Amino acid sequence: MADQPRLRKPDTRTALAELLSQMRATFPLDAPDSRLCNLDCNGCSKKLLEFLEMQIEDWERRLGEGETPTFGDLEKLGRMARKIHRALVRNGVLSPDRNPEARS
Numbered sequence: 001m002a003d004q005p006r007l008r009k010p011d012t013r014t015a016l017a018e019l020l021s022q023m024r025a026t027f028p029l030d031a032p033d034s035r036l037c038n039l040d041c042n043g044c045s046k047k048l049l050e051f052l053e054m055q056i057e058d059w060e061r062r063l064g065e066g067e068t069p070t071f072g073d074l075e076k077l078g079r080m081a082r083k084i085h086r087a088l089v090r091n092g093v094l095s096p097d098r099n100p101e102a103r104s
């Protein structure tokens with residue numbers, strides 16, 4: 001029987017770094033209040049973005065210190081990004097086609 005090619009173990013550090021960079025490119029972390037605030041907020045866009053930025057900065061620091069995230073960490077961060085993305089779309093801050101986990 002022929003040898004099966006060995007599957008390379010996915011690198012969660014690289015995957016998480018890519019997700020963080022995608023999130024920074026997608027979410028308007030530096031947007032002024034005039035862009036975020038409207039009269040019909042369905043969840044505070046400002047607070048959601050502040051929370052998201054803290055999560056991004058925390059993981060950037062942890063990766064910088066050499067930590068290796070688990071698949072659970074990746075999944076949790078991706079799920080949180082999708083939830084916040086949906087809220088920002090509802091509030092009219094983002095358009096629906098800018099998905100933080102969209103593959104190019």
Ligand code: SF4
Nearest residue numbers: 037038041044045046
């Ligand atoms: S809920 Fe938040 S985003 Fe909406 S108007 Fe108030 S501060 Fe601005």
